[in-house]
Amino acid sequence: MSERTLAACRVNADRLWQRLMALARCGATAGGGVDRQALSAEEIESWHLMIGWARAAGLEPATDAAGNLFIALPGFDREAPPVLAGSHLDSQPGGGRFDGVYGVLAALEVLTVLAERGVRPPADMVCVAWMNEEGSRFAPGMMGSEAFAGVRTLEAVRAARDADGVSVAEALDALHAAFPSLRRRPLGFPLKAYLEAHIEQGPVLEAGGRVIGVVTGIQGKKTFDVVIDGERGHAGTLAMAGRRDALAAFARVAAACYSKIGGHDDAVKFTIGRLQVEPNAPSVVPERVTLRIDLRHPDNDVLGLLGQQLDALCGMHAEPCKATSTRLVDAPSNAFDPALQAAIAAAAEQLGEPHMPILSAAGHDARHMAALCPSAMIFIPCRGGVSHAEHEWAEPAHVAAGADVLLRVLLPYADGGEGA
Amino acid sequence: MSERTLAACRVNADRLWQRLMALARCGATAGGGVDRQALSAEEIESWHLMIGWARAAGLEPATDAAGNLFIALPGFDREAPPVLAGSHLDSQPGGGRFDGVYGVLAALEVLTVLAERGVRPPADMVCVAWMNEEGSRFAPGMMGSEAFAGVRTLEAVRAARDADGVSVAEALDALHAAFPSLRRRPLGFPLKAYLEAHIEQGPVLEAGGRVIGVVTGIQGKKTFDVVIDGERGHAGTLAMAGRRDALAAFARVAAACYSKIGGHDDAVKFTIGRLQVEPNAPSVVPERVTLRIDLRHPDNDVLGLLGQQLDALCGMHAEPCKATSTRLVDAPSNAFDPALQAAIAAAAEQLGEPHMPILSAAGHDARHMAALCPSAMIFIPCRGGVSHAEHEWAEPAHVAAGADVLLRVLLPYADGGEGA
The missing domain is CATH 3.40.630.10 (Zn peptidases)
Structure with a gap:
């Protein structure tokens, strides 16, 4: 035929x-x-x-x-x-x-x-x-x-x-x-x-x-797993000044990333799609938060730069907790x-x-x-x-x-x- | 005896x-x-x-x-x-x-x-x-x-x-x-x-x-369940400006609460112990976040005031998402x-x-x-x-x-x- x-x-x-x-x-x-x-x-x-x-x-x-x-x-x-x-x-x-x-x-x-x-x-x-x-x-x-x-x-x-x-x-x-x-x-x-x-x-x-x-x-894409390690404690007794609250650290890290990276330009896409809190109990100061970050940009140079900025923001805002970032996907x-x-x-x-x-x-x-x-x-x-x-x-x-x-x-x- | x-x-x-x-x-x-x-x-x-x-x-x-x-x-x-x-x-x-x-x-x-x-x-x-x-x-x-x-x-x-x-x-x-x-x-x-x-x-x-x-x-204690409702979407395609990202809203709400309420005075205790994200999938903009807030203070007047401030901060910082707060415990x-x-x-x-x-x-x-x-x-x-x-x-x-x-x-x- x-x-x-x-x-x-x-x-x-x-x-x-x-x-x-x-x-x-x-x-x-x-x-x-x-x-x-x-x-x-x-x-x-x-x-x-x-x-x-x-x-x-x-x-x-x-x-x-x-x-x-x-x-x-x-x-x-x-x-x-x-x-x-x-x-x-x-x-x-x-x-x-x-x-x-x-x-x-x-x-x-x-x-x-x-x-x-x-x-x-x-x-x-x-x-x-x-x-x-x-x-x-x-x-x-x-x-x-x-x-x-x-x-x-x-x-x-x-x-x-x-x-x-x-x-x-x-x-x-x-x-x-x-x-x-x-x-x-x-x-x-x-x-x-x-x-x-x-x-x-x-x-x-x-x-x-x-x-x-x-x-x-x-468009290029990078994904990261970030683990924020703090220390658990009793919600009613542990003084705020003595806390290493992993979820409070997450809120600071995330607010900074949404603003600085998510607001970088019109082409950027910044998403935290998955989050896990431990022990995730009502009266316990969280000791660990694990999050998945999805970052995309059509320009490979910008994408690389934003990836570096992400690491810096995690490190800076997680204090006094500790943030550890692992890159899962790095696709230009x-x-x-x-x-x-x-x-x-x-x-x-x-x-x-x-x-x-x-x-x-x-x-x-x-x-x-x-x-x-x-x-x-x-x-x-x-x-x-x-x-x-x-x-x-x-x-x-x-x-x-x-x-x-x-x-x-x-x-x-x-x-x-x-x-x- | x-x-x-x-x-x-x-x-x-x-x-x-x-x-x-x-x-x-x-x-x-x-x-x-x-x-x-x-x-x-x-x-x-x-x-x-x-x-x-x-x-x-x-x-x-x-x-x-x-x-x-x-x-x-x-x-x-x-x-x-x-x-x-x-x-x-x-x-x-x-x-x-x-x-x-x-x-x-x-x-x-x-x-x-x-x-x-x-x-x-x-x-x-x-x-x-x-x-x-x-x-x-x-x-x-x-x-x-x-x-x-x-x-x-x-x-x-x-x-x-x-x-x-x-x-x-x-x-x-x-x-x-x-x-x-x-x-x-x-x-x-x-x-x-x-x-x-x-x-x-x-x-x-x-x-x-x-x-x-x-x-x-x-000391007095109030607990709240807060539900933040946004809209789900694709992490790679939905423009940042068009998003109603419930987790981004949570980050803003939480950062404000940790700072304004958690930092009110030395006697306050402010904890978000439990958090649930939906659908909690890596490439999906979150549509809903549910959190449990635990707020304590020995002074009943201050506790009442902080509870009101909490509602205001949720409403203000959740935009363009919608925050709904339900009080579970109200113990003076x-x-x-x-x-x-x-x-x-x-x-x-x-x-x-x-x-x-x-x-x-x-x-x-x-x-x-x-x-x-x-x-x-x-x-x-x-x-x-x-x-x-x-x-x-x-x-x-x-x-x-x-x-x-x-x-x-x-x-x-x-x-x-x-x-x-």
Whole structure:
């Protein structure tokens, strides 16, 4: 089948939407959102759906040692580097129905359309769902793509534990045990290109009236765990002057950071998302506070500077307690492949969808693929820019448009061309 | 047996110490402390020890509808109002071996010594262990003494739930089921007097080189639950200017309160002991923070003023989030019975123990008994003033001295006198 014949084809928008809603039932929350943690029973349930749909379409599911899910449209040369497209199936606790899962289902939809038309590409075309992008159950996030890209060893990934003490190793073994017949791909097999569709998770496309975002790159991100150590005591008897109250130290450190770092410029993002207080009892002066800091900026120099300032503010304002900071993630800003960006813009143009270049404020697995092969991302709007929330929402027409752009960008790989 | 004969008798210091160490095994922590929450399996275990010792000494255990434990040395007139002495058996998580349990065991030791000498007092003399003084499992604390004193209804007490959703009603029923043969006393039976021995939980006695503190009263205390409501969002995409970050609001509120209220004067105590962040996920802007504030001051006017200032600071600094404050405890400072204070000082004098008047910075069940009958407290030092901590410690000689003072103050009730 020639590229010319395929040029007119579209994804099945109804099927894609129905599958989004079906996956939203895996870990559905009372508030209409999704809580589908990495390697959880809910994620395993979502794998059963994915694999069922894949097999029904004649696609080949597989996994790897890092718990990534691959679904291949087999090519003539099974050894040739495939083009890969996808995202992740795990969610934040109280997350929405689109973050991650949209990119996986858009890729599955493209492969399903090609399979229905009897396409046999020169090399495999593969849909991927990366393990633990969110990092909310096991820290840090993007474990599957990092293990695939060799950024983090499989050993380090397997050693991480969740709040209940369950290791990734144990959870991975349970996942693999649930799918005993699944073929294993090696970690880090060569790739021809990588595409990821995703909701924007910000308000830019909606505000600009655009349906397609041609992602130019991902802003840099650093995350830190900070431990503030003080001394516990009785809330009614210990004089204020004699206290080393870890929560009072946190309040000073945090107020300074929100003001000095969070107020540095319009492009900075500073968040303390997670906080743990010990012993966390009503009449006890807290002895330890542990916090997770998420710091982002599109300019790598500014990001580096703010990271240093953060350390200084922690040290200065924690007195008489002691602050110890550990850097978990240190990802500089990156730029996506210009040719693939051009192909996305051209596809949107041909489909009559308004488009614009956009910097991704959120991190994505595509960051790690960009180091391995030409990579790019396609954004669609989400209502009010809201994400990581139960009422996260994307319009069905935008969902279909993003998948149609993905299909169009992937078509050259289906017909022996060299892609964009 | 005459008061003259008893005047020379002393508590069995070894037995008292051994029992303190035996009770410390109910809920022992790895760090050498105690985690014995109200109505827990660990507290039930401690009741088994208490009741075993009581029965071996010919004393009569009983309970009431609020889960208080009573151990009586029977008097000639079983209907006459008894003198009551005791404290509580529950601990903070990561608490110590003396807070509460010392006062219960000192009272049991006094009754045991009297029973061994064949004393039959004119009215019952009763040791008490109040239910849930600490308030760390079920909030607020002092539930047993409040229900007894009629400050809180039994219905309200039974409705409280712990972090796992277990109600006091369920836990109380389990406690009573564990001791099916235990006699039930009515709530709020008339009392002749109340005495409570306790570690100081502060550094004053140690610093002053005194062994006995004659407690003049308890400083006033207010506790509040404050809920700060904001809006969740994606840590990488939501612009700082558009955020309603509940944790950022908390940092501003807390920094202002620690400085303005915590720094008001040397007598104030301001503590945020417990904090909960929602959703508490690394890449999510927090939407809600719930905190428990503990505010104490010996001057009721100042305490009232600081409470109002607290509400104002929450409202002002939480913007653009919304702070809602609920008062849980509102206990003014109180003064103990002058005649009982004099009796405690006289007993210490006769025993050659250095003593001093002292204000209790911590709250105690004696606060509620003082409204019912002449009441007082006896303090002994604790090392470094440390309490609510695993390394809380009291010297064996001080433990014995406090119990000997208690014995001496209770002697008049053993022999037909009218007490102090």
